[in-house]
Amino acid sequence: MRPLSGNGLLLLYLDFDGVLHHENVLWHPRIGAYLSAPEQYKIFQHIGLLETLLAPYPQVRIVLSTSWVRRYGCAKSAKQLGPRLRQRVLGATFHSRMDEDLFMELPRGQQVWEDVLRRKPRGWIALDDDGEGWPPESAGKFIQTHDKDGISHPEVLERLKAALEQLCSK
Secondary structure, eight states, rough: OOOOOOSSSSEEEEOOOOOTTOHHHHHHHTOOOOOOOTTTOOOOTTTHHHHHHTTOOTTTTEEEEHHHHHHHOHHHHHHTTTHHHHTEEEEEEEEESOOOOHHHSSHHHHHHHHOOOHHHHHHEEEESSOOOOOOOTTTTTTEBBBTBTTSSHHHHHHHHHHHHHHHHHH
């Protein structure tokens, strides 16, 4: 199997819910995605923060590891990130040629790990609020975010800054 786009690159695997905003996102057929959370939380409220964190590292590319891709597709999901982050997106851990049922049986950590094996990046980190199913090979690469405050939580923010610096020093 030939590697997907990302071979030899530095990758950030990015979940949306619990990372870029509060984890309690719901879907409605007429209005689409919306947050069911206290009013201080807004959908995609941490996009600017992620843009700022990634700005010193233009070589880092993004792979979407979010359930949004299964619902909206990769291109529509990437549009949610705005132009600066969207231009970094290479693809997603899920694509339409996959068996969705088999994919969904895997915990998020395994979904990401299988994508790492296919893409063969030079280095990678993953942001996700779901700590289940991450293989031992992801130690030091997986950053579990705060389910409500996402990457803005002070401990998560410090871990992410350190991980990006380490990733890009390779």
